[in-house]
Amino acid sequence: MDVYEVFVKKDGRDEFRHVGALEAATDELALVLAREGYVRRAEGDRLWVVRRDHVIVADDGFVAPNADKPHRHHDGAAVAARRRAAREAPE
Amino acid sequence: MSDRSGIREFLLAFADDEHLMGQQHTEWIGVAPFLEEDLAFSSIGQDELGHAALLYELVLELDGIEPTDAAVDQLAFRRSSRDYRSCHLVEYTTGGWAEALVRHWIYDTFEELRWEQVSDSAMPRLASITRRARREEAFHRRHADALLDKLLAAPEARSRITDALQTIAHLVPGLCEATAGEASAIAAGVTAGPTAKLFEPLARAIEERFSPSVGVGTDETGRFVTSATAGLTTTDQDQRTRRSDWFEPLMARMREVLDYDPAAVW
Numbered sequence: 001m002d003v004y005e006v007f008v009k010k011d012g013r014d015e016f017r018h019v020g021a022l023e024a025a026t027d028e029l030a031l032v033l034a035r036e037g038y039v040r041r042a043e044g045d046r047l048w049v050v051r052r053d054h055v056i057v058a059d060d061g062f063v064a065p066n067a068d069k070p071h072r073h074h075d076g077a078a079v080a081a082r083r084r085a086a087r088e089a090p091e
Numbered sequence: 092m093s094d095r096s097g098i099r100e101f102l103l104a105f106a107d108d109e110h111l112m113g114q115q116h117t118e119w120i121g122v123a124p125f126l127e128e129d130l131a132f133s134s135i136g137q138d139e140l141g142h143a144a145l146l147y148e149l150v151l152e153l154d155g156i157e158p159t160d161a162a163v164d165q166l167a168f169r170r171s172s173r174d175y176r177s178c179h180l181v182e183y184t185t186g187g188w189a190e191a192l193v194r195h196w197i198y199d200t201f202e203e204l205r206w207e208q209v210s211d212s213a214m215p216r217l218a219s220i221t222r223r224a225r226r227e228e229a230f231h232r233r234h235a236d237a238l239l240d241k242l243l244a245a246p247e248a249r250s251r252i253t254d255a256l257q258t259i260a261h262l263v264p265g266l267c268e269a270t271a272g273e274a275s276a277i278a279a280g281v282t283a284g285p286t287a288k289l290f291e292p293l294a295r296a297i298e299e300r301f302s303p304s305v306g307v308g309t310d311e312t313g314r315f316v317t318s319a320t321a322g323l324t325t326t327d328q329d330q331r332t333r334r335s336d337w338f339e340p341l342m343a344r345m346r347e348v349l350d351y352d353p354a355a356v357w
Contacts, residue, residue, distance in 0.1 A: 036131035
């Protein structure tokens with residue numbers, strides 16, 4: 001059995017969202033089981049299943065260095081706070 | 092038999108099959124071989140129960156009874172055993188998952204043919220129920236096929252499925268057996284033809300699906316035969332007017348909650 005990740009897209013503008021996972025023996029079974037397990041209440045109108053081992057996974061720490069880059073955030077609040085702190089700091 | 096009571100009996104046989112099949116499928120919730128499957132199988136069972144409820148409503152309308160939930164329940168659960176028109180395949184208590192799966196495939200293959208026969212029904216509500224049901228049935232069959240494609244390729248599973256088919260094969264002709272009232276339903280255009288005519292295409296489909304692994308075949312008239320079905324015909328069993336030994340225990344399970352408090356409002 002392979003693990004498959006299940007993605008559902010709601011009607012309209014929403015993007016595909018990850019809704020869960022399941023185990024199945026074939027791609028076709030993954031689809032029919034996802035249909036009954038994840039969209040039996042018409043939670044979305046489109047469905048993807050992706051074999052988990054087909055997902056390309058980044059190493060731990062791959063993203064971590066980007067955790068401290070306030071200048072890349074749109075709202076400017078973090079940058080403004082830094083500038084204020086710099087202004088008010090003793091000479 | 093008058094037209095109306097004949098049509099009623101035809102619809103009742105259809106509804107009772109859907110009802111009991113739906114019940115039997117949903118009994119796998121929590122105990123199917125794996126989590127995803129018990130959810131899927133029960134969900135398919137719910138579809139069949141939904142079709143049964145719609146067909147029971149048609150029966151009540153013919154009876155001049157308003158099809159309230161209580162009236163549908165009364166018809167579905169509270170009739171005397173002799174008033175049911177189910178076939179023995181849907182009453183059968185399976186010996187396990189392999190039999191349940193083979194029955195699921197056979198029943199849903201039959202259903203595709205059965206719904207097709209009423210798709211242009213002179214009864215407009217039946218034609219509209221059919222449109223809805225056929226959209227769902229295609230997925231039922233696809234689910235069963237996906238499992239069988241995988242399992243028939245594995246030696247141990249194939250042998251279990253072979254045994255299962257041999258065990259339940261003698262119940263297959265009864266599925267295609269008509270009620271006495273069917274002639275009225277055909278005359279009135281409610282259905283396009285006799286249910287018995289579905290046996291040959293069903294037998295062919297069974298042969299195509301299972302024969303490379305199971306060794307079933309057809310006799311000189313094209314009839315589906317295994318060692319278990321040899322000698323049976325589609326009309327000599329009279330199953331729909333007499334209940335099998337499996338019926339009462341099944342009904343007892345179905346009525347268990349209802350019987351705690353028959354007057355409860357849900």
